[in-house]
Amino acid sequence: MVNIPVNAEIQAVPIQAGSAQGDAAGGESTMARIPGGPAEFDKIGPRLKAMLRAARYHGVELDPNEFRAASAIPAAADLSQWAQDAGMWSRAVRIRWSHLLRFQEAGPVVLLFNDGGAALLTGASAERNIVFLKSADAPDDGEAVAIDELRLSQVWTGEALLLRATRSYVAADAPFTLRWLAELVRLESHALRDITIASFTLSVLTILPPLIVMTVVNKVLQFNSVSTLVLLSAVIAVVFAYETLLGHARRLIINVVGARLDTKLQLHVFSRLLRLPLDYFERHPAGETMYHLAQVYRIREFLTGKLLSTFLDMITLCVLVPVMFYINASLAWIVLACAVVILLIILAFLRPLRGRYQRVVDAETWKSAALGETVVGIKTVKALGLEPQRKALWDERVAEAGKARLAFGQLASWPQTLVTPIERVMVLGTMLIGAYLAMNDRTGYMVGGLFAFMMIAQRVAQPLVGLARLVEDYEEVGAAIGEAASVLNRPLESSSNSAGLRPKLVGEVVFSDLTFSYIATKTPALDRVSFHIPAGSMFGIVGRSGSGKSTVARLLQGINRDYSGFLKLDGVDLKEINLRHLRQGLGVVLQDNFLFRGSIRDNIIAGRPGLTLSDAMRAAHLAGAQEFIERMPNGYDTYIEEGSPNLSGGQKQRLAIARALIHDPTILILDEATSALDPESEAVVSANLMRIASGRTMIIVSHRLASLTECDNILVMDQGKVLDVAPHATLLERCALYRQLWSQQNRHLDGRHGRPVAVPPRLV
Template sequence: MAKSKEERVTKNRHLKRFYYTVDHAVEKPFNWQQLWRLLVYLKPYATTYLPGAIIAMLVSTAVRLVVPILIGKVAIDVAISNKDTNLLTYLVIGIGILYLLNYIGNIFRIKWVNILGQNVIYDLRRHLFSHVQRLSHRFFDSRSAGSILVRIMNDINSLQELFTNGIINLLMDVVTLAGIVVILLVLSPKLALAIMVVIPIMFYISTKLRRTIRRAWQNTRIQQSRLNSHLNESIQGIRITQSFTQEKENEQFFDGINSDNFESWQIATKKSALFRPFVDLSNAVGTIILITYGAYLILQGPENGGIEIGTFVSFAFFLGMFWEPISRLGQMYNQLLMAMASSERIFEFLDEQPNVEERANAFEFADMKGHIEFDHVQFSYDVERIALHEVSLDIKAGETIALVGHTGSGKSTIANLISRFYDPTKGTVRIDGHDLRDVKLDSLRQQISVVLQDTFIFSGTIMENIRFGRPDAADEEVIEAAKVVGADEFIQRLANGYETEVEERGNILSAGERQLLSFARALLANPRILILDEATASIDTETEVKIQAALRRLLKGRTAIIIAHRLSTIRESDTIFVLQQGKILEYGNHEQLMKSRGEYFELVKSQFQMLDAI
């Protein structure tokens, strides 16, 4: 049963405390500059589909303007008045030919504008997606995947009607209106001015409605973004939801967000619907003026400044044609407001610049050695929380170091700075003596492989997932990488081996199997720097034993940063750095740190105590 508005509002208030704001209103004044910015995407087609669509539109518009004149001024005032059947016959044939020409013009106009619109939407979506992919991690830290998805899909889809029909229809309606006004003024200036007296009133009212309609559609986009964001989160977390039997609460939360979305669409639709009745009212007023004042002018006769019956008939034709484009322009205006609300949100992303900028003429690594230096590096994710305090490190090329410490001590932050996902707040990170802020990002990241605890498996085959780090690798190289890390054994047991299709996020594989694939992926990429961020945490003891030798092969000749808690993973590292609250507390190899009996000793001790307890 549908809930009343009061019930939905009550539920929304109850659920208000759960809201996580995934989007916000973009308060920008409506301006034509925004529209021109969208029209730039038409430029690649300015010499192909666009001219053809405009020519076809002009042909069909010209036919529509000529026919009422032929019927009123020629057919009625000349042919019928003089009983000239030959002229009447020629007129019928001529009008038939004109309508056929109009039909052909409309076919090509519809065909070309749809091709044009789909190409523009394709280009715009590709541009937005490419831009988002290049943005820094800070951008994604503050936005949910659902809100980004809405911009790339829903907001761009809302521009589809504007580009496929809106722009050409706008030109057609403007040309039609201009032609009708000129023709009416030529036929009878007095009657034309009397009919058009309602236009300024309608224009004034539409201007007043503009702001409220635009804000309503903008709010609708925001609510839709929140709905999509929650859906994305709910689907990804469905196992947790079911594990804690929170299905009912999740449904209530969804109902609250869905109600907000429902109400925002209702409000926007109601406000947009106000425009059409004003157009219909103007049409009614214009018709009354035509009948009343037009009849008066007919009775006066042409000799006394009046009009002929044919002129009145032409006016009647043109009056119907006059309000039709005005009505469409009203709908187009609402469509434009929706498009502007979406375009503001799209351009908000396109205007977003990466926090990690690539300088002009940046240095490009041709043969990286892998010597990493942290020179008094300080980093903050926000002003209230400093993640690293004046950290200095010197990691020689080919050296394996380990970072240990409690959660939040800064281990993953160091890994993020090496990959230059963020820039230091203070200090410098160098590789082979080059400040990373002066290095080309692609050349840096192509030399670094990161293996995470929660490895990401893409939809596709096992072969494609391993090859992700080096798309040009041969099948034999992929298989060899899998054999080295011990993944070949379980892959061969799968139904289709390396061609087995894995589901979203690799759900058909165990956590350990996914991790082995990530090792194979990293090995195939052949990086100079390898970062293992809790990479063996999801692997069982038996599997871990199998990959220890593989790890030695993987790390050989490479600079490696290992973030781990397991003693077996880090004890063979050349240097172990113990971090606490963003500072290096102590460092040395395993034997040295155990002898000093400091924080590392306590960490190892607590780990063995946990094992004994088990």
């Protein structure tokens, strides 16, 4: 423990700041469930305690189970990320004493001490040159301690964490539009300012070579002035050297800005994609979604390429156009007139090109959907010999896309055809007219001016044409933004990560008069469903196909929230609970589980990367997966390829159960988890069910009634309605549908001898 002594002039008690050992113990305890009561609060370290108190001040309840400790002493970056994951704004900083004195009316600031302890800065007095600190262990109504700079500097070197609640409207929640992209570019204003200054300077330097050429023709050649030629040569050397260095620096800045914009754009896109609801992915093919999101790369190229280069060209035009008028106004008007004609031609073709391009987008979308569907379902294609049918579909989609692109290309070639002669007039036409004017010029200075004008005109013509074509490029990018927005601007699962309550989960579930219908269906999937699952019990759900069994599991996971009636978890309406907090308290095992590319250990601890091999082994043992993992050549380091070809269905399922158990969930949902298992694997999983269910609520959705006989209660559903809720033996006596299902599944045991079906005894 660290004592901060207090000056005799300041009447205050010493602050007791926790040590690193306390945090180490706290970090270890976060591997288990910490509901958050007083006893559990005392088990965690001072740094986590300080973060919890600071977050509560802003109305956010952090969960110690979500903290991922990279070391025994929690680092500032890890603590900041923990708060950000909970939906707060957080930043790890290093600040000075003078900065602390400015926090007079702000919320608590977490100060991290050198020994691993922490305290809360609750106020400051610049007049008295003191700050007020509160220990992480101090009661909520405890008074803060006044500390001066000398005493604080003995244990603190400036490391701190700033926290506040996230504002209701953040950039991550903004719709994906051109306005959002413009705001993204505006954030790079400092770099763009440097690029503008460099571009303006380079534009000024581009004036010098034409003027020097004009001077050489009009002065050096006409009067044979060698001294002027030497002076001009020296000026050219200096200008070229400066132009080379400045151009190199500008390109470096442009690359940095492009990389930053690209990174922010891709991070935003992936973040929005992860927050889309599951039903969106169920209704849209993966290939379609990937094609729409691929348009982001076209947007990125426009922002960092065409748009930026046109912006720089505009700076060049602002400098060179006045010089053109200064040299020869008549020729300058010709160049501008040609540019206006090019712009009008492009504008005339925009609307028909827009329609043709939309047909290209639609055709490419369907083509990508066919490709993605074939790749995802390749096992079915191979098993059923569907290669000819899929190839015929692909040929049709390719033909449609090719036809659409051909039609678009034919129309798009007309603006280029009409613009090409006008571009030639801008360069060659002005040269011919300028030559005619020079022949009739009696002063003799027109020849040098013509040379200078032609050099400048070549530099001006291309930006003017590029500026006109920017409108055409903008139309294509506008379409690309619309395609990406069709995915990214879908309603998200929650308005922000911080939305919703974070109650302590115990495991009690109550459905009360709940009705739910899927989109575009009239028949409700659940019709006035009511039942109660006590905390810590085993609860089974059975019924015919389409009876609503899996819908109950979906609603519990918060996948669908647009239901009527009530679904309460530990007395709290599930709609009010933060989705991330809810799903971290759930463990879900599906009938067909996806394993990620990586080692077996990485797949088991996927939801808790900070856990160790021993944690993975414990979860694997509980799921009955340890015996086959240890038989593998590399054990827990065995690499799993995409699609898990080196694992059987039963092995995949047991790994999925281990992955669901790794974070010790309050509620475990097995949604047809054993239906695809072979008898041996099902026997292993069933033998471990009682151990798995210990201390948690287990909900088993299954059509195999034999796996539900040990459940405390079984819910029988039919056509979205509840028929009965009772233990296995009771249902056999009073529920006709349950008795029928049981007889159908067990007739092979005694049907041949005509004996009645025996009811297996319940294990106590």
